[in-house]
Amino acid sequence: MGAAVFFGLAGIAFGPALALVLLTVAAEPLRVIVLVAGAFFWLVSLLLASLIWFISVHLSDREDAKLQYGLLIFGAAVSVLLQEAFRFAYFKLLKKADQGLALISEDGRSPISLRQMAYVSGLSFGIISGVFSVINILVDSIGPGIVGIHGDSPYYFITSAFLTMALVLLHTFWGVIFFDACEKRRYWCLGLVVATHLLTSGLTFLNPWYEASLVPIFIITLCMGLWAFVTAGGSFRNILKCLSCKQEDDSRVMMYSALQVPLED
């Protein structure tokens, strides 16, 4: 272990997130604010879930290992449900903010669309969730030690990093799908998002049997990614257009102002 492991793990876990933030969020102040506020909402949901778990643990028998494990599962499930509830609350807040921004803007349109806010909020949930899950492990990996010396899996670090990356991407996709479902009132989509979140969290209970947990989680990530892409308006034609780098025809033609006498400003 050491710096190499630390940087490798950090790269795996947060590489996509960092790239997404640097390329799409960092330049726009409004998106940065949405990012930080999303992190705040997730933290509040985690706080409430931890409170519930803490109370349940203190009210129960500490010595009973099976009971404690059951309470942990219960705590995790409550946490997932609370996260989704707070995602809904954040959706409501952003919708109101969107209307407010549209009201005060020049041309009646808000400077950031609800879809962009959906993406950024999903990303924020993902980043803060990933950071809270893995930062202590990352910091521990700088120091000396041997992984799995007591019989645990020696792949703990790298699987944690991959799981974190999947989680970050999943939250981003869930954000897009969730907000779109709330907008269009497709409640079965909402239910499906919550169900897949519970499923993902449940699959991690199969660790350290990594074939059964990591592979399905990545398959779910891929499916969610495709679903989010389609929800956001993407299609095969779009990809082709993007890849062929063709200029859009209808945005440059017919600039009537160019035909008129240029006025002095």
Place this chain on the structure above:
Amino acid sequence: MITFMNNSDSEEEPCNERTSLMSAESPPVPSYQDGLQASEAGEAQAHRKRRTGGSRNPNNITDGETPGTGVPVRESTSENEEEELTLKYGAKHVIMLFVPVTLCMIVVVATIKSVRFYTEKNGQLIYTPFSEDTPSVGQRLLNSVLNTIIMISVIVVMTVFLVLLYKYRCYKFIHGWLILSSLMLLFLFTYIYLGEVLKTYNVAMDYPTLFLVIWNFGAVGMICIHWKGPLQLQQAYLIMISALMALVFIKYLPEWSAWVILGAISIYDLMAVLCPKGPLRMLVETAQERNEPIFPALIYSSAMIWTVGMAKPDTASRGPSQQTWDAAEDGRENHRSPSRAASQMSETSPAPTRAVTSLEELEEEERGVKLGLGDFIFYSVLVGKAAATASGDWNTTLACFVAILIGLCLTLLLLAVFKKALPALPISITFGLVFYFSTDNLVRPFMDTLASHQLYI
């Protein structure tokens, strides 16, 4: 990815470009003969150009590139539009404060986590005479409350003293005091900091090099802060001295006293800024009456200034914060809140002041927001203490960091809504304290237990 977003936006509302095109079609072609008609058409054209520009780039509104600023359309600017501009530029100014606050906190947390010196107990300040080494919880709590009372009263006395000096125009005394404080911060505390960092990383440095480095750092700092200098260099120095001050507080304030002091300082801040007879409010009002800036050494200014053609020629020769206040002398309404600056502990007594300020937009400069150094210091103290005492846990530090940023965001939102002096500490510190205690006691065991089973939520 950026292209992707623009595409999806245009697909969402395909009619917009068409409607903008239609509105661009309809304006009359100005004739060369009729000058009046030409200017009218010019106004309409420029206005529509602004509108089409706006609708084609929905993401650009917060970057301050509103086209046609110099156009006669501005004459029709109503109160409404000024209010729109206030809120429109809000997001950018929030970020302009997020960045320095984040940088200050990063410096403090990095130092705390790596340099052992600032987490060792090496005595206490004279302002917190009661020791917390007592075995009983009640006694410890009582001692920390007493320490807080002493500290806050010292701060109140110093602030009132400062306001009185300002009221009776003893500017030389105030400037001398500020210069002495920054001298101490820039030379002595930097020397100690550098020494400890070198000790931690076991790097040898000879005295001549050390003297050169400290001398240059300190001298340039004094010039930048008290006189003129590039804005970013001044900002960097202000962040550095806030971080150094915060580190001193973190080292010398005992555990429980630090938390109680943080809570008490936010309450004091709230009262001092909002109560009619509060010292900080009186300071701001006096400064407003006299149309003078509050001491530039105590406020972090994020304002960017540029001068367009018809700028006043003498503004270019003044320092940055002086400029923003000079422009304010045009008689426009100023919104600011009192500032509080912290100075050293040993020689001079602490006189913290703190400010959140925003200026109206003028033709020549972009509006800036000002935040007092005391805010930087106490935010960093909270996050630094969280990093130092949270049992090696990074989650607590991050939670406090997010809480403080959100508090700052909310405070700036309130500032944009109320347009008057506001304290910057209460909301952030409240959120920070709540998150610190709840994350340390509730979230940490939960996340640790989950991590030990490699469970993800």
